[in-house]
Amino acid sequence: MSAGTPKSLPSSGQKSIQDISHPLSAEDSVLTPSPDIGNTTSSIGEKDLSLPNGTPVDTSSPGSSSSLLNRLQLDDDLDGETRDLFVTVDDPKKHVSTMETYITYRVSTKTTRTEFDLPEYSARRRYQDFDWLRNKLEESQPTHLIPPLPEKFVMKGVVDRFSEEFVETRRKALDKFLKRVADHPVLSFNEHFNVFLSAKDLNAYKRQGLALLTKMGESVKYVTGGYKLRGRPVEFAAMGEYLDVFTQKLGTIDRIAQRIIKEQSEYLVELREYGPVYSGWASSEGELQEPLEGVSGCVANCSSALEELTEDMSEDFLPVLREYVLYIESMKSVLKKRDQVQAEYEAKLEATAFRKEERTAVPTDVEKCQDRVECFNADLKADWDRWQNNKRQDFRQLLTGMADKNTQYYEKCLAAWESIIPLLQEKQDAKTDTN
Amino acid sequence: MAGTASEEITTVDSGDTDLTAAELESNETNTMVEEGTNPLRKMEISVAEADKRMGKNSVNIQETYTVYLIETRPIDAVAEGQNPAPDALWRRYSEFELLRNYLLVTYPFVVVPPLPEKRAEFVWHKLSADNMDPDFVERRRVGLENFLLRVASHSILSNDKVFYHFLKEENGWKEVVFETGFQAKADSRLKGLNAAFRVKTPDKRFTELKLYSDELQSVSSQLLRVRARVADRLYGVYKVHGNYGRVFSEWSAIEREMGDGLQSAGHHMDAYASSIDDILEEEEHYADQLKEYLFYAEALRAVCRKHELLQYELETATLDLAFKKQQREELATGTVRTFSFKGMTTKLFGQETQEQREVKLQVLEEQIVEGEELVKDKTVECEEFVKNAWVDMERFKEQKDRDLKEALINYAIMQISVCKKGIQVWANAKECFSKM
Numbered sequence: 001m002s003a004g005t006p007k008s009l010p011s012s013g014q015k016s017i018q019d020i021s022h023p024l025s026a027e028d029s030v031l032t033p034s035p036d037i038g039n040t041t042s043s044i045g046e047k048d049l050s051l052p053n054g055t056p057v058d059t060s061s062p063g064s065s066s067s068l069l070n071r072l073q074l075d076d077d078l079d080g081e082t083r084d085l086f087v088t089v090d091d092p093k094k095h096v097s098t099m100e101t102y103i104t105y106r107v108s109t110k111t112t113r114t115e116f117d118l119p120e121y122s123a124r125r126r127y128q129d130f131d132w133l134r135n136k137l138e139e140s141q142p143t144h145l146i147p148p149l150p151e152k153f154v155m156k157g158v159v160d161r162f163s164e165e166f167v168e169t170r171r172k173a174l175d176k177f178l179k180r181v182a183d184h185p186v187l188s189f190n191e192h193f194n195v196f197l198s199a200k201d202l203n204a205y206k207r208q209g210l211a212l213l214t215k216m217g218e219s220v221k222y223v224t225g226g227y228k229l230r231g232r233p234v235e236f237a238a239m240g241e242y243l244d245v246f247t248q249k250l251g252t253i254d255r256i257a258q259r260i261i262k263e264q265s266e267y268l269v270e271l272r273e274y275g276p277v278y279s280g281w282a283s284s285e286g287e288l289q290e291p292l293e294g295v296s297g298c299v300a301n302c303s304s305a306l307e308e309l310t311e312d313m314s315e316d317f318l319p320v321l322r323e324y325v326l327y328i329e330s331m332k333s334v335l336k337k338r339d340q341v342q343a344e345y346e347a348k349l350e351a352t353a354f355r356k357e358e359r360t361a362v363p364t365d366v367e368k369c370q371d372r373v374e375c376f377n378a379d380l381k382a383d384w385d386r387w388q389n390n391k392r393q394d395f396r397q398l399l400t401g402m403a404d405k406n407t408q409y410y411e412k413c414l415a416a417w418e419s420i421i422p423l424l425q426e427k428q429d430a431k432t433d434t435n
Numbered sequence: 436m437a438g439t440a441s442e443e444i445t446t447v448d449s450g451d452t453d454l455t456a457a458e459l460e461s462n463e464t465n466t467m468v469e470e471g472t473n474p475l476r477k478m479e480i481s482v483a484e485a486d487k488r489m490g491k492n493s494v495n496i497q498e499t500y501t502v503y504l505i506e507t508r509p510i511d512a513v514a515e516g517q518n519p520a521p522d523a524l525w526r527r528y529s530e531f532e533l534l535r536n537y538l539l540v541t542y543p544f545v546v547v548p549p550l551p552e553k554r555a556e557f558v559w560h561k562l563s564a565d566n567m568d569p570d571f572v573e574r575r576r577v578g579l580e581n582f583l584l585r586v587a588s589h590s591i592l593s594n595d596k597v598f599y600h601f602l603k604e605e606n607g608w609k610e611v612v613f614e615t616g617f618q619a620k621a622d623s624r625l626k627g628l629n630a631a632f633r634v635k636t637p638d639k640r641f642t643e644l645k646l647y648s649d650e651l652q653s654v655s656s657q658l659l660r661v662r663a664r665v666a667d668r669l670y671g672v673y674k675v676h677g678n679y680g681r682v683f684s685e686w687s688a689i690e691r692e693m694g695d696g697l698q699s700a701g702h703h704m705d706a707y708a709s710s711i712d713d714i715l716e717e718e719e720h721y722a723d724q725l726k727e728y729l730f731y732a733e734a735l736r737a738v739c740r741k742h743e744l745l746q747y748e749l750e751t752a753t754l755d756l757a758f759k760k761q762q763r764e765e766l767a768t769g770t771v772r773t774f775s776f777k778g779m780t781t782k783l784f785g786q787e788t789q790e791q792r793e794v795k796l797q798v799l800e801e802q803i804v805e806g807e808e809l810v811k812d813k814t815v816e817c818e819e820f821v822k823n824a825w826v827d828m829e830r831f832k833e834q835k836d837r838d839l840k841e842a843l844i845n846y847a848i849m850q851i852s853v854c855k856k857g858i859q860v861w862a863n864a865k866e867c868f869s870k871m
Contacts, residue, residue: 242689249686256678263675267668274661281654284647287836291843298847392693396871399700403865407858414854417847424844 085111087182087197089175092167093124102126103167105174109197115189121198127152129202130174136192137181143379144187145334145387147180148326149173150319165311169319176323180390186379227343233377239384240335247328254321257313264310268303275299294420305412312405320398324391331387338376345369479508479521480587480602482580485572486525501572502527503579507602524605528553531579533612534601538592539734540617543741544824545592546831548585549730551578557659557722559667561715570716574723581727591827634746638821644828645739652732655725662722666715677708696871703864710860714853721849724842728835735831738824745820749813756806763799766792 091106109121130149137146150173160166181187195205232240275296282292348366484504492498508521531550538547555564555571563571583602586592600611683701687694 245689246686249682249689252682253679253686256675256682259675259678260672263668263671267665267672270661270665270668274658274665277654277658277661281658284650284654288839291840295843295847298850392871395693396696396868399868399871400865403861403868407861407865410854410857410861414851414858417850417854421844421847421851424840424847 084113085109085182085188087178089171089178092171094162101162103162103170105171107178107197115194116198118198123197123199123202125196125202127170127174129196130177132206133192133196134177137187137190140190140192141187142337143334143376144184145331145380145383146187147177148323148330149177150323151326165315169315172316173319173323184383184386227340227347229339229343230346232339232342235381236335236338236377240332243328243332243335247325250321250325250328254318254325257317257321261310261313261318264306268306268310271299271303271306275303291420291424294423298416298420301416302413305409305416309405309409313402316405317398317402320394324394327387331384334380334383338373338380341369341376342373345373478587478602479506479510480580480583481506482576482583483523485576487567488527499567500527501567501575503576505583505602522603524603526601526605528575528579530601530608531582533609534598535582536621537597537612537615537617538586538595539737540620541595541597541615542591544738544820545589545827546731546734546738547592548582548589549727549734550582551575551723552726552730557656557663557726559663559670559715561667561670562663562719570719574719578723578727632743632747634743635750636746638742638746640825641739641742645736645743648732648736648739652729652736655729655732659722659725659729662718662725666718670711670715673711674708676704680705680708693871696867696869700864700867703860703867707857707860707864710856714849714856717849718846721842721846724838728839731831731835735828738828742817742820742824745813745817749810749817752806752809752813756803756810759799759803759806763796763803766796766799 086109088108089105090108092103093105094101094103104124104126107121107123107125109116111119127149131152134146134149137144150170181190181193187193196202199205275298278292278296278299282289282296285292345366348369352366482503483506486502486504487499488502489497489499502525504523504525506521506523508519528550535547535550538545551574554566555562555568558564565571586598592598597608597612597615600608604611680701683697683704687697687701690697
């Protein structure tokens with residue numbers, strides 16, 4: 001249930017194609033940093049964030065500096081190593097052209113890594129670009145678990161793609177995606193990721209990549225299907241089982257959360273009718289007028305507090321749950337791939353057993369398969385442990401957040417009711433005094 | 436409410452216990468014990484228990500009904516530290532109704548305290564609408580006690596002999612009531628209240644009060660209806676949280692480090708879900724207070740209507756008298772001012788004889804004398820009524836303001852308690868989550 005009409009973002013307005021500078025084009029110098037970075041004193045903590053060339057960063061939308069700080073410090077560094085790569089997604093903007101309307105997000109990077117030419121970058125990216133990145137990561141790092149992206153298509157026709165709530169939810173998910181990649185010891189060094197963060201013209205790079213893909217094809221692509229797995233190692237079987245049950249439980253929690261939101265919304269509807277009855281009554285009373293108005297006001301305050309709670313749960317709680325379901329899907333597909341790699345190895349191994357002339361030396365391609373299996377298993381195990389840790393943190397945060405929101409709701413209601421007690425009682429005392 | 440627990444003490448003049456029962460009953464026509472003529476005796480009243488009985492009803496069918504135990508005890512004895520056994524008798528709801536009807540008819544200028552509802556209304560889905568449901572019976576017990584305490588604390592009603600007998604005499608009470616002959620009056624009263632008539636010169640104060648009683652009735656029934664819906668919805672919100680308890684428990688089974696935190700958080704969610712039952716039960720008490728004033732509005736309206744009726748009767752009697760006087764004049768002077776059949780028949784069939792006219796005049800004179808008496812009586816009745824009713828209205832108004840303010844304060848306190856409980860539960864849950 002949303003409150004009133006969804007707010008739209010400020011858009012760049014209707015212009016002719018020639019006049020519009022493509023936000024991702026190289027000419028858009030306002031947003032990309034100049035080489036002159038020596039003078040910059042902007043750091044993460046400063047209030048007035050400015051680009052290296054001195055242009056103040058537009059902080060009018062959700063990307064204000066304090067929330068920027070919060071987002072950068074979102075994930076604890078689990079390995080203890082010093083963080084050397086920080087990424088943030090913020091500042092959504094709507095772009096209107098005659099062809100299409102879409103949203104871009106500002107992707108800001110700060111790093112000391114030598115793999116990057118500059119210590120800071122700022123680029124505008126749209127969802128398409130994130131999707132491209134994810135596909136590239138899946139292709140190039142098939143043994144690793146790639147974090148999920150928010151849903152591409154909006155299923156329900158009712159949801160406005162350009163409403164502030166939807167865009168904000170998406171922004172948070174995209175931010176999380178990049179942060180997870182940035183935290184990954186292998187993925188964060190991926191070439192495509194680097195380009196995504198730093199390139200002025202991503203589209204040019206994309207086109208280039210397509211040409212290469214046909215050449216690179218076979219060596220990175222793994223065979224899917226066709227081979228039957230003999231025996232899955234216990235630990236991976238356990239992972240699969242865990243994921244199945246976990247998916248189920250997440251689904252249940254999602255349904256419960258939705259149900260609660262629904263019940264709360266219906267409760268809100270009744271409250272909105274309840275409060276005014278007291279006001280109506282007050283108008284026909286003398287002594288009781290103020291107390292009745294007071295109660296009416298209280299109920300109204302509680303209604304607002306409830307509305308906030310419901311909105312927060314809708315916007316913050318449900319999307320994270322759904323994101324984890326996607327995460328699990330990714331994990332499951334990685335497990336499947338691993339199974340396939342193992343199956344291929346086993347099949348090839350079995351095949352060589354029948355070729356008597358090569359019994360002395362294990363053929364190189366079987367060796368390669370064995371390597372692949374071992375690498376995959378190792379990568380997967382490492383990713384699994386990382387994922388479990390992140391999951392624990394994420395859910396701890398999610399659930400404590402839920403507890404906080406509910407506590408705040410009750411605190412607001414408590415304050416409202418406590419404030420009218422003196423109003424109600426003082427008149428009572430005054431009355432008994434005059435008796 | 437004047438009394439909420441059965442331990443609530445109120446004082447009432449029990450009348451003169453020095454008179455024998457026979458002597459009291461011989462005062463049939465005098466249902467009022469004069470104030471101040473008897474030594475003051477204070478009495479403690481309570482409706483202590485409820486019980487079920489079986490019996491045959493008016494159409495000879497076996498039925499189960501509930502009876503309520505009324506206990507009375509002199510307050511002096513309690514104050515002096517003695518603890519005598521209270522006088523006790525059992526009464527069923529219909530007997531309370533009979534008492535109240537008697538009071539309504541006998542003291543039409545009093546805003547008579549209402550009884551708790553006959554059937555459960557404004558129920559939300561978890562609340563039973565069954566009259567035999569123990570919660571309903573308990574709330575009714577409290578309501579009946581409140582009724583008795585209100586009557587006992589009313590300066591006029593508390594002196595009524597029938598009321599005293601109701602409290603003290605299990606058998607034979609009904610005879611006492613019926614002997615007062617109130618039922619004949621009840622019928623005519625009922626007719627009067629339901630009749631449609633227009634008063635030519637309405638008393639502005641009573642008109643305003645009648646309007647107010649209508650508004651009070653309308654707004655309190657609306658409030659009760661919406662409150663019941665709110666309660667229903669709130670119940671749903673709390674109960675769904677119980678599902679978290681179950682799923683967290685199931686989830687914790689597949690987790691290692693997170694397991695304990697999840698499991699204990701789940702317990703708190705269960706506690707949260709089950710807390711709503713007590714919360715809403717307490718809120719029913721608030722609803723009962725509102726209901727009392729919903730019914731009080733009816734009683735208030737009845738007084739206004741009674742006044743209208745008296746006023747109307749006075750106007751009718753006055754008009755009637757005027758008409759008769761006019762007729763006398765016409766007959767005496769032989770002139771016909773207005774069209775009448777008499778005039779017509781006279782013209783058609785000829786004049787009456789002197790004798791006939793004199794007989795008619797005689798009859799008219801008698802009627803006029805009667806009519807003048809009637810107008811005088813009605814005027815006095817009206818004035819008395821207005822005076823007494825106005826006193827009781829003022830008393831009622833003050834009581835209403837006091838009671839409802841208290842009800843609102845208690846409601847706010849209840850809400851504060853609910854909020855504090857909510858904060859506690861979520862703080863506990865948060866602690867468990869943070870340990871995950």
